[in-house]
Amino acid sequence: MATPPPPPPPQSGPGFTGFPHQQQPPGGAPGFGPPPGLPSSPGLPSTAPGLPPAPGGGAGGSGPAGGPGGSGRRGGNLRRNTVWAFVGALLASVVWSGAVALVPSLVKNHPTAQDLHGYHAIDKICATGKLAAFRQKYKMVDNYPLEHTGRNSSMDTMRCYALMKRTVSGNDTPDYATLDIRVELHKAVDPAPEYTATRDYLQQQKYEITDVPNLGQEAYYAYGDEPTSSDRTYHDINYYLQVRDGGMTFSLYWTDNYQDGKNYTLDRDSVRRAMLDDTRDILKAIGGT
Secondary structure, three states, X not given: OOOOOOOOOOOOOOOHHHOOOOOOOOOOOOOOOOOOOOOOOOOOOOOOOXXXXXXXXXXXXXXXXXOOOOOOEHHHOHHHHHHHHHXXXXXXXXXXXXXXXXXXXXXXXXXXXXXXXXXXXXXXXXHHHOOHHHHOOOEEOOOOOEEEEEOOOOEEEEEEEEEEEEOOOOOOOOEEEEEEEEEEEEOXXXXXXXXXXXXXXXXXXXXXXXXXXXXXXXXXXXXXXXXOOOOOOEEEEEEEEEEEEOOEEEEEEEEEEEEOOEOOOOOHHHHHHHHHHHHHHHHHHOOOO
């Protein structure tokens, strides 16, 4: 396990959520990988697996620490997790651009803004929403979660990024996971076309899509499991919970990884239950019922 880097400085400087600045890898700006079936970004070294898409602003990606024949998991490297946070804001625009390209007619047919149903911006959604379900299973890494709220006459945005660690009995390598939450209050447009386009995008990338009843006007859960590019015994696992209620859109993205025959991550049902419980708490904290 690589020695964790020093904790990030206080939130400051340019960029969404004030995440720490990162050194650019050789060849250009920090890269991020595409969903399955799309070419890799040249920004990351060839040994690093790509980062998955995060609708509404996600971050993720993981892989082995040593490649074939190595030991440990690259997903436990805190420095890479911090890079994920840095590129998280970029992922939102990339995924949205891909979704709009797939379903362009949706954007043109729904121009009217929707009621916000009582939702309002708060300064710290994770602190107020507690994240009680995930905190029962993981411990927050120092100085996390990172939180930011932006207010604008057209849209308010709330963002929370968390890096978490779980000690697994009988295993020297902790299980690291990331949680990325984004809430947008659309005041000038109807977000329904974007929401539908993002769902179609994930479905076309072979994610498993399941409707979630009794959560907002519409909600779905998406799950993807794919081998990394460097060693196919290692897998990236990506979970999304997307909710729309009038002009409010919510996205929770959780990611981890595992190696075949050495599954140190939480089981799928446990993750899904934690996502649902914490999502309901956050939506209630920002005015939902």
